[in-house]
Amino acid sequence: MRGPSTWTMGCSVMTPARWLLVLGTSALLTVALLVAVRFAGPPKASRAEAFAEQGPAQKLEAMWAAPDFAFVDDRNVTVTRQALVGKVWVANFVFTQCRTICPLLTSKMVQLMRRLPGVDARFVSFSVDPEHDTPAVLSAYRQRWAADEPRWTLLATTQATLPQLAAGFHVTATPGAAGDLDPIMHSGVFVLVDKQGVVRGVFDSEHAADFQALERGVRVLAGEPGRVVDEPTDAVSLYHALSCASCHENEALAPKLVGLVGSKRELDTGIRVTFDDAYVRESLLSPDAKRLRGYPLRMPSYDGLVSGAALDTLVSWLLRPGSAVDAGSSPVEVAEDPVCHMQVRVTADALKSERDGGAVYFCSSHCQRRFDDNPAAFGR
Ligand code: HEC
Structure with a gap:
């Protein structure tokens, strides 16, 4: 019993x-x-994200001191936290080989700079891939995104100091060691730092209201009043100023946008939709509503970032007739990246490794490297 x-x-x-x-x-x-x-201490990895969840309601209260660092930038200049004292700055965390979220984050960083013309602020992108992102690599990355922006600094971190930096910002940045299954994990937040080096806000750039709060925060802390941003009036200038070209002229990231009017586009749901006025407008304002098949990267929302006139100009330009580079009428061939399980397009320049069973495709060279190191771990 x-x-x-x-x-x-x-x-x-x-x-x-x-x-x-x-x-x-x-x-x-x-x-x-x-x-x-x-x-x-508190679970640091998520602390910045927890603040970001407060959204635009943040009152720009002092949160914590930004950590000390000394890293070489894309111009081979050593930048320290001390050197930024006296400037308002915005930090984010990216790596150049990332084909998923980083182009989205970088496009937001570039839009932020463009929306703050003449404001005496700095924009600091810390690389979370010390192994690959040397100053020369970061310099090439700058060329693709905002060659002309002196206020933007891209910093090459080191293996030894990256964990300390991430902990100091309370963000996640775990570079995948060889054999790890996950690609580099990192936070997608933007951190706003005041002239004394104190963090005053953490923002999720993907929400229009948060992004606008970040822009306002920079102006408030820099003591520079808002002014209307000069928007280009012709479509081609808009296409470049809004970073469309940085993604859409790189076929590994996003489709070419020429000659698509009237064609059928295949979505990740398998549904086919017509490339028309309504679809293009929705692509720009609510890009997640319809996702094109085979692109791991998400298209940023331009809701709140463009005027109605600029939107009309862009839409009618995208609907212009032209010779189709990718008519989109034939079904899109996609394969699954065995490491991260993303759907990737099977194109001539897709990242792939040859195995006995045929070609294996990847969303990024990180996944590819992980696979090549130990294909058996992925059942090949
Ligand atoms: C950060 C990279 C990036 C930027 C910047 C970007 N896009 Fe995109 N865009 C994408 C990706 C990736 C897709 C396909 C995946 C999807 O549908 O979400 C896409 C899809 C589209 C589509 C639907 C395309 C189709 O073939 O059906 C249109 C239209 C479009 N983008 C227009 C633009 C315009 C105009 C701009 C600039 C104002 C822009 N994009 C900026 C990445 C980007």
Whole structure:
């Protein structure tokens, strides 16, 4: 018969002695956990994101001091936190080989700079890929995105100091070591830092209201009043100023936008839609409503970033007749990246490795490297 001092766990019956042992072990584990939490502080990886979730309601209160750092930038100049004292700055975290979220984040950073013309602020993109992103690589990246922007600094971090930097900003930045299954994990937040080096806000650039709050925050802290941003009036200039070209002229990232009017586009749901006025407008304002098949990267929303007139100009330009580079009428061939399981397009320049069973396709060279290091881990 089972008395009050015995306990059934699975198939085993617990005697009082074993019960005490379990109690003692769990007490020890609890103490160990509490000590670990105490030393690690609050769960740092998510702290910045937790602030970002407050959205545009943030009051620009002092949060914590930005961490110290000294990194070489894309112009081979060493930039330190100290050197930025006296400037308002905005930080984000990217890596150049990333084909998923980073182009989206960089396009937002570039839009932020363009919306703050003449404002004495700095924009700092920390690379979370110390191994690959050298100053020369970052310099080439700048050329693709905003060659002409002196206020933008791209910093090459080091393996030894990246964890400290990430902890200091309370963001995640875990470079994948060889053999890891995940690509580099990093936070997509934008951190606003004041002239004294104190963090005053953390924003999720993907929400239009947050992005606008970030822009306002820079102006408030820099003490520079808002002014109307000069918007180009012709479509081609808009296409470049709004970073459309940085993604859409690189077929590995996004489709060419020529000669598509009237063609059928295949969505990730398998549904086919016509490339017309309504579809193009929706692509610009609510890009997640209809996702084109085979693109791991998401298109940024331009809701709130362009005037109605600029939107009309762009839409009618995108609907112009032209020779089709990709008529989109034939079904799109896509393959699954075995590492991150994203759907990627099978194109001539797609990243691939040859295996006995045929070609294997990847969303990024990180996934490819991970696969090549140990194909068996991915069942090949
Ligand atoms: C950060 C990269 C990026 C930027 C910047 C960008 N796009 Fe896109 N765009 C994409 C990707 C990726 C897709 C396909 C995936 C999807 O549908 O979300 C796409 C899809 C589109 C589509 C639908 C295309 C089709 O073939 O059906 C249109 C139209 C479009 N973008 C227009 C623009 C315009 C205009 C701009 C500039 C105002 C722009 N994009 C800026 C990445 C980008």
